[in-house]
Amino acid sequence: MRILAWAILTIATVLTTMPTLAQSYDPAYPVCLHVYKFGGYYECRYTSLPQCNMSASGRGALCVVNPYYANPGPRKTRSHK
Numbered sequence: 129m130r131i132l133a134w135a136i137l138t139i140a141t142v143l144t145t146m147p148t149l150a151q152s153y154d155p156a157y158p159v160c161l162h163v164y165k166f167g168g169y170y171e172c173r174y175t176s177l178p179q180c181n182m183s184a185s186g187r188g189a190l191c192v193v194n195p196y197y198a199n200p201g202p203r204k205t206r207s208h209k
Contacts, residue, residue: 153172153194153195154172154173154194155194155196155197156198157172157173157175157194158176158193158194158197158199159172159174159175159176159177159179159180159191159192160174160180160191160192160193160194161173161180161183161184161190161192162190163187163189164188164189164190165187165188165189170192171183
């Protein structure tokens with residue numbers, strides 16, 4: 129029974145201390161390419177869906193809207209009086 133407990137503890141320790149891949153969404157770009165290869169990852173470096181679709185063509189990938197896009201919004205114009 130002790131061997132089983134040590135085995136479970138060892139496996140849990142190894143699994144929790146392994147480095148993980150952080151999901152990174154670049155807030156500067158509105159479109160991301162979701163690549164399904166190698167466990168899946170996102171490339172957020174596209175300014176439009178057509179641009180992303182050109183890159184996704186022929187690959188196991190899909191273009192998605194970046195949920196963390198920091199939209200700068202409309203520019204405010206200063207009126208001089």
